[in-house]
Amino acid sequence: MTTPALSWLLGGDLPIHRLGYGAMRLCAQPGNFGPYPDWEGGKRLLRRAVELGINFIDTAHPYGPGWNEELIGEALAPYPTGVIVTTKGGVEKTGPGEVFADGSPASLRRFCEGSLQRLKLDCLPLYQLHRPDPQVPFAKSVGALAALKSEGKIRHAGLSNVTLAQVEEARTIVPIASVQNRYNLQEHGDDAVVDYCAQHNIAYLPWGPLAAKPFAPEAPLAQGSGVLAQVASELGATAGQVALAWLLHRSPNIILIPGTTSIAHLEENVAAAKIQLSDAQFATLSSAQG
Template sequence: MSSNIRIGDLTVNRLGFGAMRVCGPQVWGPPKDRAGAHRVLRRAIELGVNFFDTADSYGPHIDEELIAEALHPYPGGLVIGTKGGLLRPRPSAWEPDGRPAQLKSAIDGSLKRLKLERIDLYQLHAPDPKVPFADSVGALADGQRAGKIRHIGLSNVSVMQLEEARDIVTVVSVQNKYNIGDRSSEEVLKACERLEIAFLPWYPLGAGAVLRSKKILGVSGKITATPSQVSLAWLLAKSPVMLPIPGTASIAHLEENIAAATLKLSAEDLAALD
């Protein structure tokens, strides 16, 4: 298993960091301990993480601001993937807005907050049923032509939507929900394997639920690895295009999760998990 993965012409380590959890409760507002959030982000860099996933809707805006506060000027080789296309009118709402004008201003907002001249990976957070998908993807293509985006990714898409987008732009990644207990995006994962593009499973730990799975607990009880490490090692073994982005606001959990990058599960354990 390679320890690296490609995002277009960029190479990153295969365990990334999902930064959504460092903002306030319900991914809304600032964290209670802003300095603590900075420490988590900086510790991820120290541990060798060089891919961070965020979105303008986390906070909203606060997650991107925290990343810039903690990490800018960015170390060489750091790749930040952000997303646009979801609005947060209130904490419980995540509303798609894929209108080209909205996406154009979202790209500009992310550039400013992240203090970047070009975003390495800009992902459409989710298709907007009210807007032709090609129009939303076209807005990202415009951003790329304008030099504001290096690579384009998609999130929460079907295989058909991935193919439709590929008629318009080069797509380098897909970010869909996937973990040992929810494999509903298996076909999308297979498409990413065929296309040799990165698949970023969101909720790799099922937002914590996977850690209580009987299968996971069975294997972690047998070997010297925690449930989160077994879950992440299973994902890494599952596919060469897998780039998990576990999230946490805890340095201890971060250290535990990143250690999973070197955990090799036996064929017997992998079979028990499948």
């Protein structure tokens, strides 16, 4: 299932597979801190993702920090035509539980340059402000993305963990290509941002699509119960696949980035793109889980 409407993200006419991959979990645990212990296995998983047709892979500087980008660069560069890796800057991590925003223009420039090097790229296809920094005026952080774009270090600017007002403000400074906020079948708090992005042809990348908490291995929506389990059994699918299919049905500008460390789960998640929910199933799921 591809989305021609968002093909401009790839810089051309190539369609994006709406089922992408979030690489965050390919780090040491706890806290996504340190290199992924099964380094060669991580590379195999990333290559399998591309073989399965995934061409949108999400990472960020603080995953590792740096190690996740390093792994992706080693596994996939030079990137096959039409495959993009999107990354983020604006968060620093100094230990498994020590994470803080750092959105000053100087830091964003430094993070961006590090990401370019680790991902083995001359230009980042999509660079997202990881989260607004309460110590830095939001317009200054977004202005830093605009400067990186005008210098050709990034092709598109995106945002993460932002409000609708912040998306609107950012768009007065630089075109915004994507928004990445937490959103899934159980957590609909960001409905207005999803709809605003759809209206303005901005990609929406829901993080935690299976409702996993950032540093916990459990994915509640992959377990499934009640209506979710019932719809899954009607469709001969798993609960996780139905939760992903619900997001794809929710809005055409949504690109999914579920995370996994398992090739079997990766294959199962990609197959969710083939599941077609009826409008009735979509409505039942929305009201039961919302």
